[in-house]
Amino acid sequence: MAADGTLVAGAPAAAGSGRANTMQRFARRRSTIAFLMALPLIALIGGLVVYPAGYAMWLSTLNRRMTANIGLGNFEILLDSDTFWMVIMQSCIFAVGAVIAKALIGFWLAHMLHHIPAKGQRKWRGMLLIPWVIPPALSTLGWWWMFDPSYSSINWLLNIFAVPAVPWLGEPWWARFSVILVNVWYGSPFFMIMYLAALKSVPDQLYEAAAIDGATGWQGLRYVTLPMMQNIISITVLFSLIVTFANYDIVRVLTNGGPRDLTQVFASYAFQVGILSGNLPRGAAVSLFMFPVLAVFAYFILRGINRRNKEQM
């Protein structure tokens, strides 16, 4: 191999030297080298993303015994099911509700941190990141102990102040609130750290200019901070929506989808139908339902980002 990284072919064969030259040129091309260098990554993505996705799509077209292809039959059956419509609704409530709450709390926390002097900021930043670095299955177990139907520590505290015990996991709306709360607790630090980075990149001169023009704090936020952060907010929301929609462990540990399937989301329902009930094709169909929902969200969010980028160019 040459010093510049291009391949040097060995001695050409006497016959067919023209073809060998073509091959040499092909091998020396930067795009060929780049492709070869990227090949391991492409193979990895192919093996871990494309193949499982394709397999899931194929699986979703089979009957329960996986002996015959029923086309879109599983999707048709799911759309006829009351429970599945409930799952769609709950997944949307869960993901959208949690992402909005995480974005608002993350934004507020980032602002608070941004205004703390640099010396103390690191300590607070570290502490506020703790929920995000604990494995969610473990922290959710801690929350489950606090929400435990019979021995909830939160209820114990409420009882001290003569507040009646709350059925955190037994009553549908409280159960929905609980799973969203745990997701918000876990995910807010991610928003916080992203927004903090974005805030730090807003030039101070813009705020100074706004102040000279007589802008209030609220106007500074509305007309300087938010426009400057718009792209990072969009990207963070999109990323979080994808992750939250696919969330499994919180629902599984806290409620197991109950009561009466009223906290079931796509991932937990797919596992229940596919693995536990032994209907893999229908479970695959449930999980694939996330794809069009997320595609719609991704389309609108990414379109907004592109539009803004074009305006700025």
Add this chain to the structure above:
Amino acid sequence: MTGKGMTRRGALRSGAGVIAAGALGAPMVHAQGTGGSLRVAFWDHWVPTGNDAMRALVKEWSEKNRVEVTLDFINTTGNQLQLAGAAQAQSKSGHDIISLAPWDVGTYASVLEPVDDVINRLIAKYGPINPVAEYLAKREGAWRGVPATSGTQNKPACVRFDLMQEHAGLDVRAMWPASGQAGPGADQWTWDTFLTAAEKCAKAGYPFGLPLGAFSDAVDWVGALFASYGASMMDEKGKPTVRNNPKLRTAIEYAVRLSKALPNDVWAWDDASNNRALISGRSALVFNPPSAWAVAKRDQPQVAEKCWTIPMPAGPEGRFLAYLPWTSGIWNFGRNKQTAKALLEFLGERSSAEALTSKTSGYDIPPFETMSDFKIWETEGPPVGTVYNYPLKPHHKAKPSIAFAPAPGEFAAQMYVQALNTKVIARVAQGGDTVDQALGWLERELTTIVRGG
């Protein structure tokens, strides 16, 4: 190529060495040599001594038969064992023998080796096998697994006899003594008596700890209740039997009445909640294997010594006992199927079953009624005889049950996992539906399950 470069053969040899080293690092229980080898995945027992008992038995068998056995115990936390089964069935590789959860035998029937020869020999020795085990493990006329002793459980009533006597006026020890016969009042142990007792105990501050969520303890006791009312949701041909089914309606109405005497959070209880209710001394009755009592014996001995196990109450169609078996299956893609069969036959022997049951303080239930007389159930205590009535005995005049039988296994599995029986109760008792609305919902759910083959 010359010099120090690596040859293709050299690379292969090195690779084989690495693989061999990896294999030696695996937990090999015994290495006797010439009778072949087996890889076995058994359920990781709740009772700490359960795995030791299994290990000792397998060691004994492998030494006698000169078979190398690699024994893995996989737990069900996070459904690890079920996931291993699903992955192995899909990839057609893995262990030779695997413990299968109740409904998984049917799910993977097409890749499980028929074991009729083993079962027939065991039946010839020990008499008829548990009909629920047969319902779960037999597909298309062939046994697809050997019903296991390890991990298999009944769920009779574990009663605080002092509270029951004081608040409901029932002397459960006299009704169901630790002897081979029923006592006075045993014939009155019906769901009606049960409801009255539940209401009285709830009033006294010791409600029965009966879960009504989506976990197996809830589904199992409700399944036995429905069976004793003759309330089935689907027939053996896979046809929903919800419409114009007065027995199902009666059972639902009964369960709704009963739910009003239970703690208001039972809709969110999991399989540990009822145990905690009993152990903490807050509850007068739970439906559970003796694990709750065993933990109480360790942590709250004053509670444990007042517990007594009795059969489930009887309904208009008889007395039923919730039964949840494990089954050991042999993958048909395995290499050493005959040896695997020999091991499972050995584990099905009375002596093996008794060793397993004794080491688990009576927790494990063998699949043969003739094995309901092991000494451990008479001697375990305190109080001595507390688990005497844990296995199903002839004088209980009961039948084993699993929720949603006799529906075809592939549909019943989905009904069970989705806990349709507790949900239909919850829709009325908690959701405010009428019974008709709840039955309409149930019928639609059943239709969804049946569609798609």
